[in-house]
Amino acid sequence: MSQILSVLKEKDFRLTPQREAILRILLSAEENHMTAEEIYSITRAKNPEIGLATVYRTLDLFENLGIVARLDFCEGGRKYELASDQEKHYHHHLVCLGCADIIEFNEDLLDDLEARIATQSNFRITDHSLQFFGYCSKCREPKNASPA
Incomplete structure (x- = not known):
């Protein structure tokens, strides 16, 4: 987690509550490869104010920063995992x-x-x-x- 926080800070991004919630799900996920919708569903159970668009934006940011990797599995869809x-x-x-x-x-x-x-x-x-x-x-x- 500290390495990820360093990346965010280095690039002048704050760890907002939404980003932290999504990050914690990725860090603690039993399932290594999750779709944005799966992440949203888990996040929403604990943070009902988070929208699906926020999850997508956060995953895009995390991908651009090298925190997560996006994987395209054809029929399995697009999934994300920690990089x-x-x-x-x-x-x-x-x-x-x-x-x-x-x-x-x-x-x-x-x-x-x-x-x-x-x-x-x-x-x-x-x-x-x-x-x-x-x-x-x-x-x-x-x-x-x-x-x-």
């Missing part, structure tokens, strides 16, 4: 098409490919995003399996 500089480049996702679960994995197998692309394209790569779509173990289990 972490340490795992930014090695933080990828498996997206289940059955139940929409998102499974994180923190391994980067793309270092060689990324270096080759950067060299061939004369392009300085600062980050990349990798998502695999498929079915988790729960969704692959037979639905009507009867015990033997």
Whole structure:
């Protein structure tokens, strides 16, 4: 939290009660990847004066400041998670098409490919995003399996 407060202060933004409420939800969330609507629903239960537009504006601000990362999961929608500089480049996702679960994995197998692309394209790569779509173990289990 102190690191986030430093970022806000450094960029001349105050930690308003609304921003603090949203930040606390992101920090304490059991579900790592949340939509703006999910954040709004949780926030509204404790702070009924907060509107959905405020949640979107706050998430946009947090994204611009590098506090949160916005993730687009096609049918899973746009979700947000706290950003972490340490795992930014090695933080990828498996997206289940059955139940929409998102499974994180923190391994980067793309270092060689990324270096080759950067060299061939004369392009300085600062980050990349990798998502695999498929079915988790729960969704692959037979639905009507009867015990033997």
